[in-house]
Structures are given as structure tokens and as C-alpha cells.
Amino acid sequence: MKIRIQRYDPDHDAKPYMKEYDVQLEPSDRMLLDALVRVKEMDDSFSFRRSCREGVCGSDAMNINGKNGLACVTKVADLKEPVELRPLPGLPVIRDLYVDMSQFFKQYHSIKPYLINNDPAPQLERLQSPEDRAELDGLYECILCACCSTSCPSFWWNPDKFVGPAGLLQAYRFIADTRDQATEARLDDLEDPYRLFRCHTIMNCVDVCPKSLNPTKAIGKIKDLMLKRVV
């Protein structure tokens, strides 16, 4: 299998370059991550993140043949050769496929991704009805791999001001949570030409999400709530 990988070591390289590898796969190597492990065996200077190898941790997000995805859940058989691998677009490259995700997580933290509830904590847990709990389906599953935000042109252009699809999906996850008491403040925080309204419904985020989530729908629901509170 032929794989072309963007390589860059800031200590030795003036700029990134593409390096091709001819990888001999074993019958058990089904996923792209398996192929990358083979590349690592051939060339131990090659760097990439990985952890759970089953689409849960989000570590091995990368640009695969021009589309963001997780190497561990991408089948080798589905890929056109030579497979071109690049780091997630729009984030500073640290080395090879490693990117600096500080900006991504800064935006994630800015939406206060935790329950805000000033009532005294109950002895066991804050209960929800099954219907209220169902509101969180399609929201809580996000693994923060950054595939969506780094495929969004608005995030590429304003990563310091636009929250991005991942952050906004999580913003709605807490707005939709009946146990949260900060809905007004959360909506106020997003009522801004940059933080929420730089989303122009391009829907790249929906196209690439490896968990099949729909950040655009969540963003639409935030806008619906903003409309509801002014009319």
C-alpha cells in the first residue's frame, strides 16, 4: 500500500514535504491506523498521535485524502492510493501529523463545558426524565477530535474568535441540559458576530464528523432559542 505523508521536523526541515512509503500490510491490518503503525516500524522518526484505536479518544484525527477523519476507524480498503495524509488543517503543526490543539481547546473551554447549577447538590444525583435525557443524544457523544472545527473555513479564518462547530455543539449540549441553570448567560455569551454567527452553514463539520454528529443542527437550535427569547 502506498502512503504519502506530510513530514515536518522544525529542528531539521525548513518547510513541510511529502514522503512516500510502500507499506506491506498483514491480513489483520484493516484500518489506516494499522498501516501507520507499519510506517512507524519502517521509519521511527515519523510522529503521530494515537491512543484507544477504536474511535473513542479522538487522538488520531488527521486529513486523509483531503478529508478529515480518524485513522483508527478508516478502513484501508475504502481509500484511494496513494493515500495522502496531512495534519489537521488550520492548526499549527508541531511535527509531522502532530498539531497544536491549544486554540481548539481554548474555544471549547470558553463555552463553560460543565453544568452550572446553584441549587444544593442532592445526596445522589440530579435526576432527569427520560425525555429530557434524550435531548442530549447526538450532543454528548462528541469526542473532541477536532475533525469538524479544522474543516470549517470560518474556524480557519477566525480561530481566536469563532467558537467552531465542536465548541458550539457542546454549548448546545449544556443549553439543552435541563439540569443546567445558565441558559440565559450561555446565550448572551454566544450573541456575538464572531462567536456563533461566523457559522455560515457550510456543513463541512457534518460531512467529516467520525461520530456522525450534526453541529450545524445544534447551532441552528441555539439560533432558534435566541429567536424564541426575543419574539
Place this chain on the structure above:
Amino acid sequence: MVNRVITGAHYGFGSWLAQRVTACAMAIYSVLFVIMLIAIRPGDYEAWHGMFVPVWMRLATILFWLSLCYHAWVGVRDIIMDYIKPTAARLVAHGLVIFALIGLAAWSVQILWRA
């Protein structure tokens, strides 16, 4: 002045809603305009002029132009915010666009209401 990323202008929703409302107004006018074109088939200046004689048509056209100007303002402002970073230059660009759009709107009123 501190060099800090500032957000929180609190006008995003109003602009977003206004852009959609003005888009609806323009879409309705466009359909109406096409229907009138098919019905009247203006072939000369007199026929074109006659199409805009009814007051309701003039008011609808003014509404269309105002919607277009506001819609354009939101869109162009977003482009300026994306591409012009220095605050002073951005302010000047915003001002120029506002003056141009107000001028266009006033001009359209003048054209529609002149004899």
C-alpha cells in the same frame, strides 16, 4: 491599549435575523416582479415607466431596495471584519459602505418618485 482578543459585541443575532427577513422580502418582490414582467411585457420606456406608476409598486420597490441595502450591509460588514484587521481602517471601510448604501437607497427613491 491592551492587545487582547475582544468578542461580545451583542449584535450577531439581530443582524442574522435581519438578513433572513430582508432575504424573504427580496424573494417575494422578485417573484412579484417576474410575474409583472410576464403580464405587462414592457417593450419601451413608457411601458417600463407605467409599471412603476402605482403607489403600491413604488412602495414595494422601495422596500426591496431598503432590504437589499440592509442585507448587503450585513454581508459586506462580515467581509470587512474578515479581511481588514486594523480597527481604524475597518471603521473607515464601514463608514464608506454605509454612505454608499444610503446614497444608493436615496437615489432609488429619487428615481421612483421623480415625474
